[in-house]
Amino acid sequence: MSKLRLGVNIDHVATVRNARGEGYPDPVRAAEMALAAGADGITAHLREDRRHISDADIDALAATCRKRGRPLNFEMAVTAEMEAIALAHLPHAACLVPERREEVTTEGGLDVARGHNAIAPLVAKLVDAGIRVSCFIDADLAQVAAAKSVGAQVIELHTGAYCQAVRERLPQAAALLQNLKAAASEAHRLGLEVHAGHGIDYETVKPVAAIPELMELNIGHFLIGEAIFIGLGPAIQRMRALMDEARATRAA
Numbered sequence: 339m340s341k342l343r344l345g346v347n348i349d350h351v352a353t354v355r356n357a358r359g360e361g362y363p364d365p366v367r368a369a370e371m372a373l374a375a376g377a378d379g380i381t382a383h384l385r386e387d388r389r390h391i392s393d394a395d396i397d398a399l400a401a402t403c404r405k406r407g408r409p410l411n412f413e414m415a416v417t418a419e420m421e422a423i424a425l426a427h428l429p430h431a432a433c434l435v436p437e438r439r440e441e442v443t444t445e446g447g448l449d450v451a452r453g454h455n456a457i458a459p460l461v462a463k464l465v466d467a468g469i470r471v472s473c474f475i476d477a478d479l480a481q482v483a484a485a486k487s488v489g490a491q492v493i494e495l496h497t498g499a500y501c502q503a504v505r506e507r508l509p510q511a512a513a514l515l516q517n518l519k520a521a522a523s524e525a526h527r528l529g530l531e532v533h534a535g536h537g538i539d540y541e542t543v544k545p546v547a548a549i550p551e552l553m554e555l556n557i558g559h560f561l562i563g564e565a566i567f568i569g570l571g572p573a574i575q576r577m578r579a580l581m582d583e584a585r586a587t588r589a590a
């Protein structure tokens with residue numbers, strides 16, 4: 339089984355900065371630390387309302403990742419504004435996400451099946467520009483097929499419902515993990531690269547990381563929270579070790 343990559347989402351460093359309207363803490367410094375601690379890439383979501391990451395952060399993160407030769411995964415809504423920003427920066431990857439102004443976080447996956455007519459031309463432009471495009475979707479076989487049909491090369495499976503069920507000790511956790519496994523297997527069969535993310539912590543990372551088709555996890559909020567207690571580098575190193583353990587157990 340190939341090594342699972344870790345993308346660290348640094349959005350919430352910007353959330354803390356913006357709480358005071360100051361320049362500290364700096365998401366670029368967090369990105370540098372994350373890469374030094376074993377992250378394979380950096381993920382950032384420029385939201386329409388700019389509640390955390392700013393346009394200037396994207397400029398700086400794109401430059402930092404380019405300088406370090408590491409991938410920037412640009413999370414973006416399906417809008418003309420975000421399309422223009424992605425094409426101006428040419429990040430390694432773009433992940434298409436749904437966005438509603440009133441949501442606290444990305445609550446569900448993108449409805450690729452319903453949005454086909456808006457999503458397919460955007461995917462074509464991004465792919466033509468050399469950007470690897472993923473669709474952030476729920477673990478639903480119809481959405482996997484739709485992601486393939488719009489021309490995405492990658493899907494990112496939304497692990498939020500599973501992680502929440504585990505945290506709240508809900509009986510449906512096992513079924514939700516099963517859905518993730520089935521969606522990963524179907525995507526792989528269709529030739530899509532499979533990623534996963536949202537809500538992952540030290541407890542949920544191992545069952546997710548053990549899904550053999552997965553190539554990348556994107557983790558943010560928990561790591562930034564844990565950084566308050568043990569530091570960003572050690573939090574990432576622990577997450578990385580748990581991912582590697584899950585893969586080693588699976589391979590054994």
Ligand code: PXP
Nearest residue numbers: 444474535536537556557558559
């Ligand atoms: N992947 C995607 C597409 C996301 O939108 C997010 C949240 O911004 C994450 C991964 C990371 O989720 P979390 O911050 O809950 O770890």
